[in-house]
Amino acid sequence: MHTRRLVKRSVIGSRVYAPGLTGDAAPLSGVIQAVKQDNRDASTGHRRNVYTVLMQDGSLKEYSEEEIAQMTAKAPLKSSLKSSCNGGQRDGPTQGQNGGMQRGDLPSLSPESTEEPRVLEHKRTGRALEPEKDHTRSVSLLEQKRKVVSSSIDVPQARRSEEEVDMDKVTAAMVLTSLSTSPLVRSPPVKVSEGLNGSWKDGGFTPSSYSSSGYWSWSAPSDQSNPSTPSPPLSADSFKPFRMPSLSGPPDDNIDEHDGNSLLFDEPIPRKRKNSMKVMFKCLWKNCGKVLSTAAGIQRHIRIVHLGRNCDSECSDGEEDFYYTEIKLNTDSVADGLSGLSPVSPSVLSPPPGLDQRQPDGTNGAKSENSTTTPLSRSAPSALYLVHTDHAYQASPTHNQMQGFGEQRSQTIAVLSSPPRAAGSFSRKSRGEGKKCRKVYGMENRDMWCTACRWKKACQRFVD
DNA sequence: CCTGCCGGGTA
DNA sequence: TACCCGGCAGG
Incomplete structure (x- = not known):
């Protein structure tokens, strides 16, 4: 319309x-x-x-x-x-022919774009999603062409002629950008956990993706190659670790490699954070997995590191957009978990070598690896789990362009899940380390114990 | 001795 | 199945 x-x-x-x-x-x-x-x-x-x-x-x-x-x-x-x-x-007609994606060009798409970016988003999205209904064939030809190109974005080596692909990528990138940013910006402030599951169920995987605004268009063909489509729901399971006081910690250490340029660009990050959600951008290149806090940052990373371009964002052609994905961290949940633990939240960013207070001194002095993995296993993985569960979830359906990605994914998951296991086997299934119901509530409040504790079984409430 | 909890018993 | 508890083992 x-x-x-x-x-x-x-x-x-x-x-x-x-x-x-x-x-x-x-x-x-x-x-x-x-x-x-x-x-x-x-x-x-x-x-x-x-x-x-x-x-x-x-x-x-x-x-x-x-x-x-x-x-x-x-x-x-x-x-x-x-x-x-x-x-x-x-x-x-000769204006800006060599520049690839030129930021300056974007506002010219629509006169009102400067005041109403959202309107613009809708228009862009809409255009990309149903171009074939257009009666102006010359335009629709272009659109269709664009569609074909964007749905078959491949790995970089298969480059089409620069000039030809140029605009296709730009358009695709714009669509992707609007798609990947709109959900959180638009979603009303709700309780975090609910908001995640709920909004995703409502908006993400149900037929509402056909809604005219179209910003949830998983099924849209032009969307297939979109790695930065809105992240899928974090399953209820993926939240469990965060509710466990014994499992908590700051997010992935990569995450904290914040790009210095983060604030240079007009990313909608701050708004997203309102919902206690921290949105990060993860590089999908095989064996990379770098996580930065801004799309601009990750684009720059991909451009420079993977695409081998030295120039600044000016010469972006939007191709980077296809090689990173958006991940969300629930900072609330993490904080939640932390609050149950020590008042000092250990930063994974700079893991202090002797952080582990519980380290059996002397006996394992030689096991320097363990002394470093143990603190991590006790703090970081919960956040990591969230990230990677999320990631796995969202990556599988659409990221056909990332060959070997599944492999990478299982790798990371394996790596991530091993530390806790190692920590467990480390002391040969010692008795539960955390406080259990008995300790927490005391004998006098026995009715507050979990049933398992009441029955002298392994505590279910404070699982180690 | 305290604590967690396995294994087994009872209703 | 729900519940209880003796007793073992780690700390």
Whole structure:
């Protein structure tokens, strides 16, 4: 509706490229003045549009839609797309041809974009999701092309011709950006745990993904290659560790490698944090897994480290977007778990070598590895679990472009789950270490014990 | 001695 | 199945 009107209106006045009179390689640019329908196509019998184009040299010419489409496709994509987006108000077909994704270009998509980014998001999303309904074929051709490209984004080595893919990636990136940022921004403030499960069940995996706003469009084809689609729900299970006072700790140490540039960009992070959710961005490159706090940061990381580009964000072509994913940390839950423990929350970022107060001195002095893994196993994994459960959950359905990702995933999970196990076997299943019901509530409050404790069984409430 | 809890018993 | 408790073992 919105969408269609926008695109349709934009055709008139769009700048297109037409072959010169001789049909040679040097195209002339022109502006579409009118579109009319022509039923007289006797050969095929189907309706076609005829476009009246005001050429550069002032002459008026009529072109069939096929011709228009061809010209448009041949012409530099960036400019033709731009014209279809902003109604041709901008000129300069050569403008910004080499720059890849140019941030400066984005606002020109829509006049109101500066004041209403959300509206813009919707428009972008909408456009990307149902382009085929568009009657303006030349535009829809582009859209479809874009769709095909974005749904088959591959690993970097298979690069298409830069110029051609350029705009496709930009558009895809914009869609991805809007998709990945909108959910949390839009979701009403709810209790964290509920909000997560609830909002995901409501919005994520149910048919509501067809909603007109379309920002949950898991099934949309243009979305398939989207690794930064909104993260899926954290299952109830993944929260359990956080409720256990004996398992708690600060998040992944990688997480704290905050990028210095985090605040340089206009990322919606601060808003997301309102729900006690910390949104991080994780690099999906095999054997990397770097986590940064901002999309810009992770993009830069991917661009520089993996794509081998040295230039700044200016020369981003949006491709980085496909190689990282968004993960969410429930900082509330983590804090919750911590509060049950010691007042000092050990920072995993800089694990103090002798942190483990319980270390049996002397007996294991040589086991320096254990002394470092043990504190981690007692603090970090809970957060890690959240991250990686989340990650696994969200990665499997869509990230077909990350070959070997599953492998990496199982790796990380294995690594993460081993420390607690090691800690357990370390002291040969010692008795429960934490406080149990008996200690916590005392004999006089026996009725407050968990049943297992009452029955002299292994405590269920304070599981080690 | 305290504590956690296994193993077994009882209703 | 729900509950209780003797007794063992670690600390």
